[in-house]
Amino acid sequence: MANSASSSAPLLTADGTPLKVGLQRSLRRSKLKAVGLVFPPLLFLIVLFIVPIGDLLTRSIDDTRINYQLPLTFALIDTWDKKTLPDESLYEAVFRDLSSINKFLIKDNFGTVVDPKDPAWAVSIPRKGPYQDAILEIAPDWRSPANWLPLRAVAVKASQATGAAIDLRKAKIKAEFTICKDLTPLKNASCSNLYRELLKWDGNSEPAEDLFKALFKDLSYAAKYLIGKSSTRMNYEKPGFKSLLKKSGRKFKKVEEGPYKEALIKADKRWGDIEFWKALITMQDPNTSVYYLNSLDRKWDADHEIVMQPEERRVYVMLWERTFWLSLIVTIGCLMLAYPVAHLLATLPLRHSNLLMICVLMPFWTSLLVRIVAWMVMLRSEGVVNDTLVAFGWPDESRLQLMYNFTGTVIVMIQILLPFMILPIYSVMKTIPPSYMRAAQNLGAPPSLAFLRVYMPQTLPGVGAGVILVFIVAIGYYITPELVGGKDGRLIGNMVAYHMQKSLNWGLASAMGAILLVGILILYWIYDKVVGIDNMKLG
């Protein structure tokens, strides 16, 4: 009624501001409140979930470090014919790249493009100093105080830290690492010499020998670690690189001048093996797909063609298939067992269903390891199941192998994942009024038809949720296959763990993780197309 008058003049609130503005203001306030409430969990999610996962995923394509190690070699390697052993120039490049100090570390800080003709590569830094002249010859930019100042700022800031003794120490260590992080591609080198000398330096005068000595010493350590890491990386391509680099590092110190081809092969005869040189080519690209190829049993060859791994190293495709089939079997097994239980739970009178519910949840409250060990007692060849079978006349000499293989993993995983299937199905069944079934039967449907046409379709959202939940959990499962998997029940998750913890091949582990993630997203997408994600009900 009042609105009819307001069509010409804007509506005003009590204090005279237009209603629209007031409304917007109050809306903004509540929006801010909402953001404020969401912010802490969002921050939590970003810091502890998205950032680490993103970091790990970038590792799966990152091969920049090896380019720091072998800049000269990679700049020249395309000139090699790949059929015979490379010529002197490439041997010289490898020698320079792997010698005690990596000159790229000195140069790189000023955006160097690798030019093999640059005389800087051939500059030899006297091992006992003086260092200034040699370093300036390699990278004249170090002459300017301005290039040292950002590093000094890090040190000065840390030296002004306050607090308990341990906090001061931490601040100093952190600064030493930060300086090295700025100078090198390493996150774990400590530039303690530079830290000390930068603090002594006034920040204006021309950098003197002390600073250059510190720079040399710290970069020497960094170069050593870089070789350590690079050798690990190179060993993925060709087993043997690890000890080759270690040995070369020691022997190269004695090599004063060329011809380098002879000297290198004398230092280690593997430098005369063309396979090692071919392996170098495959690492040239700083963005690599090699980890993804490896996790599918493939690799690059020297001609940049994708080829299969040697036969005895092919293991991942088999593991992917096994993981997929096992997850599928576990999911189907869980579904078959969970459906009747969930139905019973939903239809029994409360006092019975409560007891049943506790039985379902009890394993949830029991330690995973306890449950696995209990299964070992049940399933091993001298275990309860086999003993019972034998007692009923099963031949003693052909006891079933139910543990330490695929079968064992399936059985134990079905039991462990069962609640994930029961609970969503139960929560959906609970909401289906029993009168529907009665109505269907009243109208003449036999019980089986009533079940198929009336009851089951209504439980599908719960079934979908349970299936997705169980399948996704199963596909990345780790601890059960590790303990009971034995010969053929270990899954891709166990390989991820192996590469994260034991071989430290984080690139490969990340690539496998990424493939798993994509696989799950694809399944999710298919589910959405077929069943519709809105239909999923988790409880």
Next chain:
Amino acid sequence: MRQTLMKTTLASAVIGAALAVPAQADVTVASWGGAYTMSQQKAYADTYGPGGINFVNYNGGLGEVRAQVESGNVTWDIIDVLPHEARVGCDEGLFEELPRDVFTPAADGTSMDDDIMVEVPNDCVVPQIFWSYVPFWQEGAFDGNAAGNPSTIADFFDVAKFPGKRGLHTWGNATIEMALMADGVAPEDVYDTLNTPEGVDRAFAKLDTIKDHVVFWSAGAEPLELVKSGEVSMSLAYNGRIGAAVLSEGAPFVTNWDGQVLEEEWLAMIKGTPNADEALKFLIHASAPEQQAGQAKWITYAPMRKSGIEIIAANEPWFNTGVDILPLMPNASEALSQKHLFADPSWWSDNGDSISERFTAWMGQ
């Protein structure tokens, strides 16, 4: 509102961090847990004057260490590592390099590094123990067997003469070396043989002969259970697990030292720890001959230092329950008089990944 929330979040984060960091400079040692950590606690921490040694458990590998060092948030100070990790950690700069002259020499003046029974791989590590992969069986398992009881590594790979299943671990270390020794390769030639593709094939061919009789285990307690229950008639296991079962539960296990593969175990200090001084003091204490020997009072892993094993030999019975420990020690002269091999970590550094892939493929075939 947003600012208050942020302040609260920050404040609680700060409080959380403050609570997580111990007040004084305690030294945190990451080790394997269980009876092993207990033996370190008794032999090293309890005998250490200043005290303040905390143990945490970890599952091996350098993943956690790398994460700590690279993020600049180092919460462990010392770590107990396997031979491969001892080398990788030092090469890649995850461990501090330690001065060598500060460590306690043996009673006869031999420096610590010369007192160790294997070559010291680098300046980052100090000696801990030797442990070994070794075959064992249960008394009575071969009663009535025509060939009697097994005694050599060849017997382990002979299911015709010594019937029953075999327990193997799910990775290749020691197994392929043992396969070659069982196939007649002398211990000193094992790694030369493995350096050729034919040598590796030969090892796997030997493994093929028992493939259908193998039960694979992955946790150190499993082989004891497998042998005890009769699931397998013989298994490989860590010697310390067998020793613990024999000494504490009186389990009737028999160890066949022939063909054992000895592995090293080192302590190292993590790069960038703010407690470096305290940690070094503790390392000096823990690596002294008396403490090295002392650990064997509690567990049947053996000191790496010759002087340590000499202290034990001179003072038997050494174990805390008053029984002789040397018969259960992998590097006592009795065990070393039989065919044995010190695992070569540098060979494994080169070939570990390819062997691991091949072994996994072999298991699943």
